[in-house]
Amino acid sequence: MSLGTFKFTTALVALALGATASLAKDRTLDIGVTDALTGGAAVYGLPQANAVQMAAEEINAAGGIKVGDDVYKLNVIAYDDKANPTEASNAVRKLIDRDGVKYILGFCCSGATGAVASFISNEDAVMLVGNAAERSITTQGIENLVRTRPPADYTGAAAGKFVAGKGHKRVAVLGALEVGFYASYVDAFEAELNAAGGEIITKELFALKDRDMTPQLTKIRGMEPDAILVVGYVEPAAFVYRQAVELGIDVPRYGFTSGSEEQFLRVATSEQMEGVWDLRPTELTLLSATENGIAYHENYSEKFGISPSPSSPYAYDQTYALKDALEAAGTVEDTEAVAAALRDLPVPDEVVMQYLPVDGKMFDSNGQAYTSNGAFQWQDGHWVFVEDLPSDAAAYSEFLSTLD
Structure with a gap:
């Protein structure tokens, strides 16, 4: 795998949904990943980026994301932030300003994540945080941010x-x-x-x-x-x-x-x-995993030739949460509606981590999800x-x- 900036492009799968779906248009939705793909923090960031890639390919192979009359296949654009706050801010600016991405996933490390969280509320985008565990990330009332890992x-x-x-x-x-x-x-x-x-x-x-x-x-x-x-x-x-x-x-x-x-x-x-x-x-x-977790471990190991890190499914689960929220909101353009749908989302069936819902929802009013310890x-x-x-x-x- 090349260092620095790289791009995951998932294969498009031909749509064959029969006559009832003949009006649906097959479209592509770019989603972004910014994470530590090189350096000391890559032990967390690279597995997260891999997990998003794998989830996107699974979603595409299963028919994509149905939003209104359209079906979207995911295209993943990933940048290396080296767990550095400046690099992370620059990567997100590229995703939003140059690539036109509205949905940004990954975020393994707190310093880099905090830097992006400081300005993301002003953007027409949704930020889905994975392994970064600094408590303040979900105490700032940022409506367009959710996190899958609980605070430290x-x-x-x-x-x-x-x-x-x-x-x-x-x-x-x-x-x-x-x-x-x-x-x-x-x-x-x-x-x-x-x-x-x-x-x-x-x-x-x-x-x-x-x-x-x-x-x-x-x-x-x-x-x-x-x-x-x-x-x-x-x-x-x-x-x-x-x-x-x-x-x-x-x-x-x-x-x-x-x-x-x-x-x-x-x-x-x-x-x-x-x-x-x-x-x-x-x-x-493996010895604590659900059926989903065992399948995830096997699929990841086969695809990437190495076992996944224990925390990597935080990013995998983000991708399925985003899929369900897009379908529930019925839009890919209205990020406020998608962010609201994330806050109202039950735990998706496909997730790997063992989440503890609050009021029946994956994310609480702070945008925070919880697992068991x-x-x-x-x-x-x-x-x-x-x-x-x-x-x-x-x-x-x-x-x-x-x-x-």
Whole structure:
């Protein structure tokens, strides 16, 4: 796959709907993707872009999107934003101003997503956010924006309860704490840990490009924690897990990272990963997947020659949500009507993630969707779903509505 800007063009499928559909016109609808296709964040962004491409091809092969008397086949135009706010803003401007795109998907990372969210309300467009987890993205009252992944602190509180329930009282944190959504995860985690009588004994930082964590881990080892919490992108987190073993730190390791087995095994061995927990939304993992999730994993693996990342279906689900909203609104031109239809949408049958509807709808009044939260553990070379974490979508939605 070429780097930088690239374009996914899905094959047009001949329409054969019989005499009753003879008046329908076969049209093309361009949709945009902006995501991290290169660089460190590509572990999240490239799988999301792939997922949109695959969903679009599935929708086209099934007959397209029926809007009024017309049937639309999707054409996906994707740009690499490198998880950079300026690059993301420029990519969206190109999609809207040059390519005439009204529906923009992807958005794996919060910094880039926040930059686009700051101006998208002024555009004749709809923004569908995937993996980016910064809470403020859906607290600003942006009517033409929805997000499939829940905010980080929604999961952090559940993780804190889980770790406290394991009896841990002295937890050391190591992570990308200068990144807002990781910090909010830890804040919510800490509040629940403190409520149960535990404490965070230190908060050590790493940058997203750091690879040698031995100074921080050596300090942590000397403080004798009874558990470690790691928050950050897949690659630096994998180095932490590996180097903790190399330094002889023999305490439970918990994380908030997401990432597939293949992504972690590029850095650490399976033996070094053994027993690590990942406390995150219940994303795609075969042993926790629905029938849709298992089919998604198989189809993605066959198409792209690699297993999908656990968070990639956020973008796949966006595409099907957009399809249903366009059909419900009966228009591709009126973005306000389509945005309203998204807010009124039940969970589509085709989605992969396990959403918790609020008032029967996929997205709440903030444009926010919620999944269940899960505890996953590395066992014998695989992420294994162990149990659900406490998740009260309705209560969190009410809380989110109080913020601005």
